[in-house]
Amino acid sequence: MNWRIRLLRPLRKLDPALMTGIVILMLISLAVLYSGSQESIRVVLAQLLRFAVGIVVLVIVANTPPERIRAWAPALYAIGIILLAITLVMGKTSLGARRWLGVGPLVFQPSELMKLALPLFLAYYYSQQENVRHWLSAIAGFVLIAIPFLLIAKEPDLGTAAQIGAAGVFMMWLAGARRRWFVGLIILVAVSGPVLWHFLHGYQKERILTFLDPQRDPLGAGYHIIQSMIAVGSGGFWGKGWFNGTQVNLDFLPEAQTDFVFAGFAEEFGLVGVIVLISTYLLIVLRGLVIAYESRDSFGRLIAGTLSLTFFLYIFINMGMTTGILPVVGVPLPLISYGGTAMLTFMIGLGILMSVHAHPRTHE
Amino acid sequence: MNALQLAQEHRQFTLRLLVVSGLITLLTAILAIQVFRLQVLDHDHYATQSTHNTIALLPIAPLRGRILDRHGQILADDRTGFVLAITPNKAIHLSETIHRLQKILPINAEDQKRFNSDLSHAHPYQPVLLRRDLRPDELAAFAVQRHQFPGVEIRTQIKRHYPYGSLFAHVLGYVGRLTPAEIREGQMADYAGLDSIGKSGLEAQYEALLKGQPGNQEVEIDARGRTLHTRLRNSARQGTTLHTTLDLAVQQAAAQAMAGQQGAVVALDPQNGDVLAAYSAPAFDPNAFVDGLSIALWTRLRDDPGTPMTNRFLRGSYPPGSTIKPFVALSALHDKAITADQRLAGGTYYQIPGTKHKYYDWKPGGHGAENLREAIRDSNDVYFYQIAMRLGVTQLGNGLAHFGFGQRSGVDLPGESAGVVPSPDWLRQRYGQTWYQGQTVMMGIGQGYLLSTPLQLARATASIANGGRLVTPHLEQSPDSVTRPLDFSPDAIAVIQDAMRDAVTSGTGKSLANDPHTIAGKTGTAQIHHAQRNDSGLVLHNTIQLWQDHALFIAYAPADHPRIAVAVVVEHGGHGGRTAGPVARAVIDAYLNTVTAPEVNL
Numbered sequence: 015m016n017w018r019i020r021l022l023r024p025l026r027k028l029d030p031a032l033m034t035g036i037v038i039l040m041l042i043s044l045a046v047l048y049s050g051s052q053e054s055i056r057v058v059l060a061q062l063l064r065f066a067v068g069i070v071v072l073v074i075v076a077n078t079p080p081e082r083i084r085a086w087a088p089a090l091y092a093i094g095i096i097l098l099a100i101t102l103v104m105g106k107t108s109l110g111a112r113r114w115l116g117v118g119p120l121v122f123q124p125s126e127l128m129k130l131a132l133p134l135f136l137a138y139y140y141s142q143q144e145n146v147r148h149w150l151s152a153i154a155g156f157v158l159i160a161i162p163f164l165l166i167a168k169e170p171d172l173g174t175a176a177q178i179g180a181a182g183v184f185m186m187w188l189a190g191a192r193r194r195w196f197v198g199l200i201i202l203v204a205v206s207g208p209v210l211w212h213f214l215h216g217y218q219k220e221r222i223l224t225f226l227d228p229q230r231d232p233l234g235a236g237y238h239i240i241q242s243m244i245a246v247g248s249g250g251f252w253g254k255g256w257f258n259g260t261q262v263n264l265d266f267l268p269e270a271q272t273d274f275v276f277a278g279f280a281e282e283f284g285l286v287g288v289i290v291l292i293s294t295y296l297l298i299v300l301r302g303l304v305i306a307y308e309s310r311d312s313f314g315r316l317i318a319g320t321l322s323l324t325f326f327l328y329i330f331i332n333m334g335m336t337t338g339i340l341p342v343v344g345v346p347l348p349l350i351s352y353g354g355t356a357m358l359t360f361m362i363g364l365g366i367l368m369s370v371h372a373h374p375r376t377h378e
Numbered sequence: 379m380n381a382l383q384l385a386q387e388h389r390q391f392t393l394r395l396l397v398v399s400g401l402i403t404l405l406t407a408i409l410a411i412q413v414f415r416l417q418v419l420d421h422d423h424y425a426t427q428s429t430h431n432t433i434a435l436l437p438i439a440p441l442r443g444r445i446l447d448r449h450g451q452i453l454a455d456d457r458t459g460f461v462l463a464i465t466p467n468k469a470i471h472l473s474e475t476i477h478r479l480q481k482i483l484p485i486n487a488e489d490q491k492r493f494n495s496d497l498s499h500a501h502p503y504q505p506v507l508l509r510r511d512l513r514p515d516e517l518a519a520f521a522v523q524r525h526q527f528p529g530v531e532i533r534t535q536i537k538r539h540y541p542y543g544s545l546f547a548h549v550l551g552y553v554g555r556l557t558p559a560e561i562r563e564g565q566m567a568d569y570a571g572l573d574s575i576g577k578s579g580l581e582a583q584y585e586a587l588l589k590g591q592p593g594n595q596e597v598e599i600d601a602r603g604r605t606l607h608t609r610l611r612n613s614a615r616q617g618t619t620l621h622t623t624l625d626l627a628v629q630q631a632a633a634q635a636m637a638g639q640q641g642a643v644v645a646l647d648p649q650n651g652d653v654l655a656a657y658s659a660p661a662f663d664p665n666a667f668v669d670g671l672s673i674a675l676w677t678r679l680r681d682d683p684g685t686p687m688t689n690r691f692l693r694g695s696y697p698p699g700s701t702i703k704p705f706v707a708l709s710a711l712h713d714k715a716i717t718a719d720q721r722l723a724g725g726t727y728y729q730i731p732g733t734k735h736k737y738y739d740w741k742p743g744g745h746g747a748e749n750l751r752e753a754i755r756d757s758n759d760v761y762f763y764q765i766a767m768r769l770g771v772t773q774l775g776n777g778l779a780h781f782g783f784g785q786r787s788g789v790d791l792p793g794e795s796a797g798v799v800p801s802p803d804w805l806r807q808r809y810g811q812t813w814y815q816g817q818t819v820m821m822g823i824g825q826g827y828l829l830s831t832p833l834q835l836a837r838a839t840a841s842i843a844n845g846g847r848l849v850t851p852h853l854e855q856s857p858d859s860v861t862r863p864l865d866f867s868p869d870a871i872a873v874i875q876d877a878m879r880d881a882v883t884s885g886t887g888k889s890l891a892n893d894p895h896t897i898a899g900k901t902g903t904a905q906i907h908h909a910q911r912n913d914s915g916l917v918l919h920n921t922i923q924l925w926q927d928h929a930l931f932i933a934y935a936p937a938d939h940p941r942i943a944v945a946v947v948v949e950h951g952g953h954g955g956r957t958a959g960p961v962a963r964a965v966i967d968a969y970l971n972t973v974t975a976p977e978v979n980l
Contacts, residue, residue: 184398188391188395244428245428246416246417247416247421247424248421248425249417250417250421250425260429261428284417285413292406299402303395303398307391307395312387319395323398330409333409334412337409337412337413337416338416
């Protein structure tokens with residue numbers, strides 16, 4: 015076996031459809047950031063470096079058999095919970111919320127780890143469960159979801175808590191818990207909404223009120239939404255063209271490289287660009303669902319199905335808030351937004367999908 | 379798990395995967411419809427907004443209400459000043475621009491600190507102040523090179539101005555820089571565009587009235603940051619003018635007479651409680667507070683041993699000394715502790731029967747046996763020692779409370795002190811001590827724990843001048859004054875009035891006898907038991923002067939139709955008649971001369 019084969023063999027585990035999607039998103043990301051950063055090579059190189067690191071991690075994960083990933087799930091979940099608890103007690107406070115944990119010069123958000131740890135542990139739990147339809151296994155699932163959900167909601171980071179909770183509920187749905195639980199959950203959320211309103215922080219209420227009527231404070235809380243919608247709408251069918259987005263380049267659009275990157279993209283590349291972008295995302299999501307469908311292993315299909323669905327949820331929430339159909343929550347656009355932590359999480363998730371696909375039915 | 383179960387399980391998973399796919403399709407459709415709506419259906423609308431971006435609603439600051447004296451003289455108004463402002467998104471390079479500006483006109487570290495803090499919460503298209511109070515030469519220097527500084531402009535700024543400087547410092551108070559903590563929740567809109575708020579005095583008391591209502595204008599700015607046009611939405615409403623009862627001439631007379639001395643002067647219209655003058659010396663210039671006080675000036679004001687920031691007429695608590703005697707006497711008449719004609723033995727000193735301690739008269743050798751009118755005229759201490767013992771501490775205290783001692787007068791100024799009318803209960807609660815009779819004796823001549831503010835003294839004096847009505851002093855002009863009739867017989871009041879007139883014509887206040895106006899008054903001397911000390915207990919300015927007694931004088935005039943009642947305290951002024959008397963006289967003359975002047979001219 016010569017060095018070339020040795021080096022290339024791990025790449026055989028990569029899924030061509032998913033990789034195509036990732037590369038397209040990468041190119042879009044670099045193009046948008048280059049324009050939005052007043053043509054800063056530094057920003058583009060930094061993002062490129064993150065992609066490189068992300069791809070390496072993805073290859074490593076894709077080459078790790080699912081049963082080994084499965085074996086780590088309980089430990090990851092436990093570590094995640096412990097770190098969340100530590101964050102609440104001694105985390106770094108920034109803008110009124112304790113979300114960050116610092117170890118020396120390193121700072122990270124334990125909730126980011128939980129985005130993967132919870133689905134993994136739930137998949138671990140349900141894949142070994144004999145009778146998923148029994149009420150006890152549903153209760154167990156809700157408890158496993160509730161612990162990280164409440165810890166993150168307490169930080170407070172309601173957006174992330176809701177996403178993690180949603181991922182858990184998806185998992186229970188795919189695992190086959192009885193439908194009545196989901197009906198009950200929907201009713202509970204609908205009924206408790208007005209009650210929970212009183213427990214929300216001022217800025218959280220403000221965000222929701224602003225979502226309902228952005229014009230109530232056009233220079234304050236409503237500014238993000240209004241400017242973002244102007245950016246998307248003014249893009250039109252063909253877009254204003256690369257580098258020609260005035261909303262982005264003249265600083266009317268806040269967070270143009272992170273949470274609101276979609277608005278800048280839509281402004282410069284128009285409806286045509288948006289169709290390409292959404293199609294690419296759907297390619298990844300649907301490929302993930304197909305991987306889940308084809309998997310003969312119950313852990314594999316649960317984790318693949320849930321990760322695909324969660325990936326879609328992130329896309330929907332981000333585009334939804336940018337276009338004004340959802341309230342503003344700080345969610346990055348997967349693989350496009352500037353930033354490292356979230357990208358690493360997405361790359362690991364995609365790596366797990368590929369691992370599930372590349373190691374068929376090794377378990378049972 | 380058997381094969382059948384496995385197949386069943388996979389069938390169910392597939393079914394649920396289908397439901398999920400349905401959900402994804404639905405949400406994608408919603409997203410697609412929204413993007414289509416924005417980019418195709420409403421594209422024209424958003425394209426217009428983008429090119430005409432953006433509409434900014436900018437506040438217009440209202441003018442603050444003026445403060446006038448009783449004749450319409452302006453005591454406080456808004457002046458236009460010139461300031462240098464930078465619009466951040468129009469300036470080429472902010473720190474470099476400031477650096478170049480510094481070569482033309484001085485911009486100190488304090489200016490820059492303030493600029494940076496203002497900058498952090500301003501919109502990029504809003505001008506931020508860099509330098510205030512540009513002098514004409516600075517204006518000219520910048521105007522010549524203006525083209526080199528895009529984004530930098532001269533703007534006018536409305537600024538509170540007190541034309542008489544320190545003259546009305548304590549009564550008007552001042553406005554200062556608004557701090558976020560001072561705006562209560564829900565009042566943000568009321569202070570839009572405003573950067574100052576009334577901090578003390580009338581400015582604070584009538585803040586809501588004076589402040590005015592901000593307006594706003596829509597400013598449209600294009601994508602390059604140029605202002606397209608502004609459209610007025612609501613014009614600002616100026617604050618209401620505050621018509622005060624103050625009299626500029628009287629206040630000036632008070633300040634002049636107090637020059638170089640520490641103390642306070644209050645002049646009231648005894649008929650309705652109008653505050654004609656209220657002066658606390660030394661004073662400070664409130665104009666220095668308007669833009670925020672410099673640290674150097676603040677340190678100087680704070681460390682000045684004369685405590686110019688202290689409002690002595692409102693918060694200074696002084697032993698009233700012998701000025702309390704007319705009120706003690708009226709209480710005694712009312713409580714039938716004595717009759718007007720009854721003579722009490724005089725002498726060098728007084729002793730409480732059965733005790734050894736001697737309470738001396740201020741005059742060596744004392745006075746002879748005198749009746750009430752004579753005792754007030756001569757400020758006969760021995761007479762009042764006996765009166766106090768006859769009344770007892772409770773009756774004495776209750777009597778003084780009738781004149782407003784020990785209570786806030788209710789004047790429309792924030793932070794008034796109530797003074798002290800002591801009682802055995804009060805002494806026990808406050809100091810844990812037992813009252814002894816000697817303290818009652820001393821209270822009879824206004825010494826000991828009895829404390830009064832100059833404003834309370836003036837108010838009490840007014841109640842004798844007006845024939846027995848307790849007025850509520852007020853600075854805002856108002857047609858209906860609040861007065862409370864006191865339960866004293868006209869005869870009793872007439873005796874006291876005569877006695878106070880005697881004190882000026884032939885008693886302790888003789889130095890005022892030759893005044894063209896008929897003045898009635900009473901001198902007072904408050905003994906200083908301890909020197910002024912600083913916080914660490916060191917004696918300040920260990921000179922003889924600070925060990926001298928406070929001089930007091932209360933007066934009203936004209937004696938038959940009183941139109942002005944005055945209380946004067948000169949700290950360390952020695953004998954009341956000599957130092958405080960002339961101040962009272964100057965104030966009375968200033969008022970009665972101006973009031974009568976128009977009639978003379980006719």
